[in-house]
Amino acid sequence: MTNLIETVTLASSPADLVQHDRVHTSLYTDANIFDAELEKIFYSTWVWVAHASEIPEAGSYKSTYIGKQPVIVVRDRKKQVHVLLNRCRHRGATVCEHKKGKTNSFVCPYHGWSYALDGSLRGVPHPESYGECLDKGEFPLVSLRVEEYNGMLFATFKDDIEPLVDFLGPARKWIDLFMKQGAGYGVKVSGEHRFRFPGNWKIQLENTTDAYHFPLVHKSFLSSVDEQTLELFDFVEGPGYVEDLGNGHSVMVMIPELVDLEADLDKPIPERFEELAGQLRAEGHEEQQVRRIVRAVGGSGFNLNLFPNVACSMAFFRVLQPISVNETEIHHAVITMDGGPAVANRYRLRLHEHFQGPMGFGTPDDSEAWERVQKGAQAGSDLWIMLNRGLPGEKPSEDGLVSDVSAETGMRAAYQQWKKMMSA
Known part of the structure; x- marks a missing residue:
């Protein structure tokens, strides 16, 4: 029972619940901690x-959540992006129930208050009853601060927070590398798979930079691929690494030769992509572009975790939405080449379905593991979650801390940020 140390009560401070090599099990199970996370992390x-491609034109919108608060991400007539609380200023009903679409305005279905794309209140039915006591300028939809980096849109409830570029820090260069999957066409979100699992959101957050589980949990996936692909994914003892990038962000480099998709284009095309290369050549693409597209289709050789809710994971965006202390919704958004060859995008979709899809070989196995962690968390109130793998080899890097590819460096990075924000 070496994982047992002195009991920490649920009244303990966040600093007592997160140590350098472990975190207390109550982080998965305590509803009070979950409620505090919404306020101190997701709303702070x-x-x-x-992604900008999800709202490409004036009037395009997407509804989503920040923590448990519903919001609308919308592009106005001047192409400016707004993130608006999805709540009518009159009696509180949501003004948008569709997940995405295109519109000229948002109209409350309860009493008909209508709002422009920038959130301003345009009109109310039968205004005469208000007399002079309603100033429409005082009742727009609540607008959040929003900033963009390389197509990725972020919002915050805090007006005095640091600029997005400072928050992302060294993670920016990894975002830039990830976006090379557009192969010169740009990156486009082309649909998503949504599902829920009965577990805490941090269990999934940990998973994105956890290479240690891959050979065991994803044995069925590894049995479904050809020998060349199998060798590519045999990375646990390879030259990859995990790096703490600050502010809770981290990157897990699994396949170093695929970090920069525009490098080494003269290397042989993998056997599994030879048919695609032939089809691209038949369409008239020059050889250099054929190779660029083929490498992009296969995805980047790394997973980038951006605290607290999104990952750029090899070839898709993984977004987590906390529902309750023991339930989380996951969105797996496939990315394709915006305006790129249809045959290449079809290949990309089939690869996504193979691992991430509801009938795929990867996501169902991950979900089972996450559920088991949540079940196991009920087994004892004085147990701790161990995060000490890779500590002996961890060393300072240019951007933070780095260790071997199966190290739990990324998890330690996230929990140190959790402790910082929860202690504020």
């Missing part, structure tokens, strides 16, 4: 809300 920092 930059939270990812959309």
Whole structure:
């Protein structure tokens, strides 16, 4: 029973619940902690809300959540992006129930108050009953601060927070590398798979930079691929690494040769992509572009975790939405080349379905593991979650701390940020 140490009561401070090599099990199970996380983390920092391709035109919108608060991400007539609380200023009804679409305005279905794309109140039915006591300028939809980096849109409830570029810090260069999957066409979100699992949101947050589980949990996936792909994914003892990038962000480099998708384009095309390369050549694409597209289709060789709610994971966006202390919703958004060759995008979709889809070989196995962690968390109030793998080899890097690819460096990074924000 070496994982047992002195009992920490639920009244303990966040600093007592997060140590350098472990976190207390109550972080998964305590509803009071969950409620505090919403306020001190999700409502107090930059939270990812959309990719710019999801709202491409004036009037395009997407409804989502920041923590448990419903919001609308919308592009106005001047192409400016707004993030608006999805709540009528009259009696509180949501003004948008569709997940995405295009509109000229948002109209409350309860009493008909209508709002422009920038959130301003345009009109109310039968205004004469208000006399002079309603100034429409005082009742717009609540607008949040929003900033964009390389197509990634973030919003925050805090007006005095640091600029987004400072919050992202060294993670920016990894976002730039990830976006090379557009192969010169740009990156486009082309649909998503949504599901819920009975577990705490931090269990999934940990998973994105956890290479240690891959050979065991994803054995079925590994049995479904060809020998060349199998060798590519045999990375636990390889030259990859995990790096703490600050502010809770981290990157797990699994396949170093695929970090920069525009490098080494003269290397042989993998056997599994030879048919795609032939089809691209038949369409008239020059050889250099064929190779660029083929490498992009396969995805980046790393997972980037952006605290607290989104990951740029090899070839898709993984977004987490906390529902309750023991339930989380996950969005797996596939990315394709915006305006790129249809045949290449089809390949990309099939690869996504193979691992991330509801009938895929990866996501169902991950979900089972996450559920088991939540079940196990009920087994004892004085137990701790161990996060000490890779500590002996961890060393300072240019951007933070780095250790081997199966290290729990990324999890330690996230929990140190959790402790900082929860202690504020």
